[in-house]
Amino acid sequence: MRPQDNLTAASTFSATELLKAYFELTKPRIAALILIVSMASYFIADRGMQDIPRALLTFAVVATLAAGIFALNHYLERDRDLLMRRTGNRPLPSGKVRPRDALIFGLTLTLFSLMLSAAFVNVLTACVGLFTAVAYLLVYTPLKRHTAYHTSLGALAGATPPLMGWAAARGDLGPDAWILFGILFFWQFPHFLSIDMIYREDYERAGILVLPVVDKTGHRVAAEIIGALVLLLAVTLLPLVTGLVGGQAARAVATTGPISVGSWIYGALATVLGLWFLAVGIQAVRLNTKTAARNLLRASVFYLPLIFIAIIAYS
Secondary structure (H helix, E strand, O other): OOHHHOOOHHHHOOHHHHHHHHHHHOOHHHHHHHHHHHHHHHHHHOOOOOOHHHHHHHHHHHHHHHHHHHHHHHHHOHHHHHOOOOOOOOOOOOOOOOHHHHHHHHHHHHHHHHHHHHHHOOHHHHHHHHHHHHHHHHHHHHHOOOOOOHHHHHHHHHOOHHHHHHHHHHOOOOHHHHHHHHHHHHHHHHHHHHHHHHOHHHHHHHOOOOHHHHOOOOHHHHHHHHHHHHHHHHHHOOHHHHOOOOHHHHHHOOOOOOOOHHHHHHHHHHHHHHHHHHHHHHHHHHHOOHHHHHHHHHHHHHHHHHHHHHHHHHO
């Protein structure tokens, strides 16, 4: 009998182990990154935390939505997780949490988040949240077994946290919101493809069609990583055009006047960070080793908060 089908397995674990297992269902490290990005977007849109209660509500909405979606993802992928070394000890394959309980847990958190958002934040934020849940769970996740391009579709859902933060703060989705969306969208390609490169054998064993499994030559992997990094660098410079960075004076003369000192500093930081990230990406695809892929993964984890901090600092 498979662990995830054992309906009595969960009863053999202590309360502490069960709490840790449910916490693991929420993928806390990824959820934390999503929270940072969404709240950074809120901060930028609101010109600081001027409405503290709304900011706290937004935090709760994003946190519960991310936790719910990831728990449901665990439920949907429990069979494949059992086949991979890196996921074989997750709460469902290990039998710490019953599939039915994970399903109820995920649905409860997801629905609670959407209702909380619609009732106390705004309908637009709830709509973005609903799109995220549907795209991630009903499009991206099932397509993992059918096409290597599921990453591209999943990136659409994965890039919505800045939209949620912006919509919660302003009730609209202006051009600057889509710039932040674009940053997170293109960032995901080197981030997740580096993970795919590291665990290529695991994914192949589970029948998950990540690009490094399908692309034996590595040419398509290289094209996606390098192309995404070049586009990412370009998108991070767009705030100079819209006046998102540089302060109020820069926004007033975004297209006709001189560039402010803050804009110059941000532009230099974004360029240096983008070129460094690109250099690490080029090295990863040139060497095509697990060590180089891990370096790219680490670079991606450092890059994302740094670029958002730079935008916040000079907006």
